[in-house]
Amino acid sequence: MLLDTPICDFGWPAPNFTLSDPNGNAFTMSDHLGDNGLLVMFICNHCPYVKTIGHRLAADTKTLMSEGVNVLAVMSNDYRDYAADSPENMLKTAAEYGWEFPYLVDEDQSVGKAYGAVCTPDFFGFNADGGLQYRGRLDDGTMGQPNATTPELLNAMRMVAKTGHGPKQQTPSMGCSIKWSR
Structure with a gap:
């Protein structure tokens, strides 16, 4: 099911969490x-929207990390019902796309719920004080295609890094619903 995320609630405080990657590193x-x-991203392995942007996500996050913006990715789907999202498959997916950011398992889905994550991908950009400044999409709506004209996420996080504030105009992210446990 295709969903859009809510608009950015500027200044909303980032809920703290500790999660492990599939190798057990916290x-x-x-x-x-x-x-x-x-940048905290809610992504998963099987979502066609995430698959479409996988390589672009690797490139943009690598650029951001080289510019001092930290990145964490969270997988909140119930992987018992969606085996494609298992921790073992998280390792394979990260390797396939060349993701260099920590890709973390939200075993009990508490982090996804605390953040109000809606879909994959769902991007949350925080300033140095932990205040939300970006809740939008990767690019101008072309879902990571090479002809994307506006790298919204990249530009927004650069603005947050430089000024502590995100852009006032943001396009809500869209993607597949998070697969909550029943």
């Missing part, structure tokens, strides 16, 4: 709030 969100901000 990452705490507050440890990744750097001087240039933090």
Whole structure:
């Protein structure tokens, strides 16, 4: 089911969390709030929207990380019902697209719920103080295609890094619904 995310609630405080990657390495969100901000993404392996942007996501996040913006990705889907999203498949998907950011398992889905994540992909851009400044999409609506004219996420996070504030105009992200456990 295709869903759109809500508009950005500027200044909303990032809920802290500690999650592990599929290898058992723990990452705490507050440890990744750097001087240039933090991007928290809700993604998964099987979503066609995420698959469409997979390589572009790798390139844009690599650029952001090289510019001092930290990045964490969270997989909140119930992988017991959606085996394609299992931790083992998370490792394969990350390798396939060349993702260099930590890709974390939200085992009990508490982080997805605390953030109000709606779909995959769902992007949350925070400033150095942990205030939400971006909740939009990767690009201008072409879902990561090479002819995308406006890299919204990249430009927004660069603005957050430079000024501490995100753009006032944001296009809500869209994608597949998060697969909540029953």
